[in-house]
Amino acid sequence: MRSRRIVMSILTFVLASVLVLAGCSKNNSGSSNATNSTPNTGNSGSEGSSGNSGGSSDSKLEKWGLDENLRFKETRKITVEIYDRGNDGGTPPEDNFYTDYIKEGMLRDHNVEVEFVPVPRWTEGEVINNLLAANQAPDISVTYSYPTIQTYANMGGVLDLAPYLEEAKDILPDLWDLLTDTNIYWDQDPKTGTIWALEARLAVLNRINTFVREDWLKKLNMEAPTNLEEFENMLKAFRDNASLLLGDQADKMIPFAISFDVGWRADHLTTSFVPDDITDKDLFVYGFDDRKFLLPNYKEAIRVLNKWYHEGLIWKDFSLYPAGDPTEDNLMKAGYVGAFIHNWDYPYRNGEDSIHASLQRMVGPDAAFVAIETFPNDAGVYRKFLSPPIDRKIFFPATNKEPIASLLYLNWISKFENRFFLQFGEEGVTHEKMPDGSYKALAATGEKIMNSPNNIDYTITVNGLDLGDPDLTVKSIANGYAGVDKRYIEIAYQASINEGRVGKNVNVGEIKAENGVGQALKEKRDTVLNKAIVAPVSDFDKVYDSGFEDYLRSGGQAIIDERKAKWEEFYGDKTMLD
């Protein structure tokens, strides 16, 4: 009895002390990490300067703990965000052949240990947000959402890159070559001079294309449509000839497919309703929504979709499936979809798993989507709004203790030979050289598979191919779609940039009204568009207008007003940029 009590009390004590110790030791490890990461200043004995760097840069290198070859004297450690696409047959994004290449290279060239932190691609905004809020964001973080960065910057959660860039410019030549002043200073605040993020370069400005089933046109003896009316007639022809086109699966026919993301999936159509002479000012003031929802006449384009929906031309279930759901892709792959608007190369992406390849497997060798230009605007021009040359935004959270090592990482990844290896891999394994000098990526399986096309997730400073020579670049891009006839890619490439209007940088600093409402407004926009499309034709105006009004009242109008005021403050009466 007594011994049992003793045993119990000992047990209790042990448990209680374990709990206390656990609390302490966590603190300990935290502080010891912190001491490890502070730069070691004791080691002072850098010898000889290397050619072009003068005395002052020597002392700079000294301060940063670098030797003359830009290697850290003490191994540094940085963490880098990497998108996780969770693709079938892919490798772990944080640990594979290419991450090893980067890790080895950074350790060899700069004595920096790199650790990758995977972040799901399709929810990256939310995830990086959570990581930032928890003070656990990777040293080099990447997101498409500048407002997220701005919000955290306002709270002191992001490093101002301006002083570091200023000081370290001469050790970052490759970064500067690739991004140029345009992208490096893109987000610089015109008043305070702060730079919260670097804009990665978007090498391919193509955004969107309209696709139709080439073989269906042929079967129905139709020419590719060249305007809205012909396009509509084509959709009706698809609908009315379902049994000819799909046989006993005629009831599966979907003449035109869209998704809940109506703004993206109707882009060419909506753009054609925007007046051709819209000014840069109006584009800036009303164009903040990434789907251009506020541009004049947008509603009329949605009215067309509303009509189509009720005529049975649009996929009925479009609004039910969330982002990333494969249902719609599967319908395209199975050959039920006649036309759609999407990313400029959407059907050709992903090699064997692409819509194109699946279509050819499941339907036949003739079945293919081809890009067309079919929506002229009021001036009769097939206008497209192209992206500005910016892509992901790269930023260092305030928890980054190694800004110089991180900048060197960005420089390393921007260096031509490094990014070329990441984009094309090994000759004979993941690419071959074509007779015309262009490069062709080969679909690899196993450890050398690329989880994203041309490893864009690793080349964070550039999205898309840039081989220096534009012609070579386009040819190589066309080579990049394994198993797809080059003709389709070239048509798609041209169709998506023809008559394009490239986005310009209107740098007026932060628009305060945009803080905190971005996501809510996007939700509202999607809600309005979805509801308006399925509304009875007679209710269309009511549904659209009330939703639109709600959008403006919930913050949209405030943003418009502030943008207008900011434009006038910086550009006065000018309505066009140079």
Place this chain on the structure above:
Amino acid sequence: MSTSAMNWNKTLSYLRRYWVLYAMLILPIAFFITFRYIPMHYIQIAFKEYSIVQSPWEMKWADNNGFEYFIQAFSNRDFIYALRNTLMLNFLDLIFGFPAPIILALILNELVFKRFKRFTQTVVYLPHFLSWVIISGMALQLLAPTNGLINILLNRMGFDSIPFLNDPVYWVGTYVVLGIWQSVGWNTIIYLAAITGINPELYEAASVDGAGRFRKIWHVTLPGLRPTIIVLLILSLGQILSSEFDRPYALSNKLVTDVSNVISIFVYNYGIRGLQFSLSTAVGLFQSVVCVIFLFAANALAKRFGERGIW
């Protein structure tokens, strides 16, 4: 003097005898203090201007005596709608979802074949272990207007598709029914346990008095279940303004946001994705306070009607 000394001695000897039990309580109490009470000082965020780099004690007070974010929430129409939807969905859950496990328990209890009873019980409580993401995926497969299995079946039989998921009214129905489907079996367990606790002599006495099956259910089983029902009812009234996230979020789509946007989704869109942490904390605090009020009120009411309540 002497009595207090005696009391003191009593307490001491009591403690000497049972201190081990109290020592063992240290662990759970430490757990609750560290993980439940210490984090609570972040409630201040609701009244302060949030900054990621400052501790909540250093943050600046918000405008309007710190109530800025409450004012913001209540002047936001989306919040008012979210409040309305939360109350509506929770009430419907209460009305339809609360009696369901009681009825199921009564039915199961009347089953004569024990094996069949056990089998049924297992089958109906398995959905409890499915996440709402999976359930919503299944719902899409079954209920989508053109690709959903049920609607395909209806079409083949010559009926029109039923917009289970894309019409707000139908969606609410789907939401409630799926909720019952998921939780009814699990919630039945506690009632079945309570039924086994009812004295069998009562049933025998009822039989002697000539009571049939339904009489026995009405006069013996249900009164036996009453305390359990009351406790669970109080607890669920305490949840009236709490708002699940995954269930409405996973089942929702852009066409039904008028009824599916509940408080948790409001917090997610404005607070988490919109990075307005003070606003979301204010909303969360409001929810908790209302829930506590409901809990106390329900408990007091139960006591007034002569029940034991939950404390």
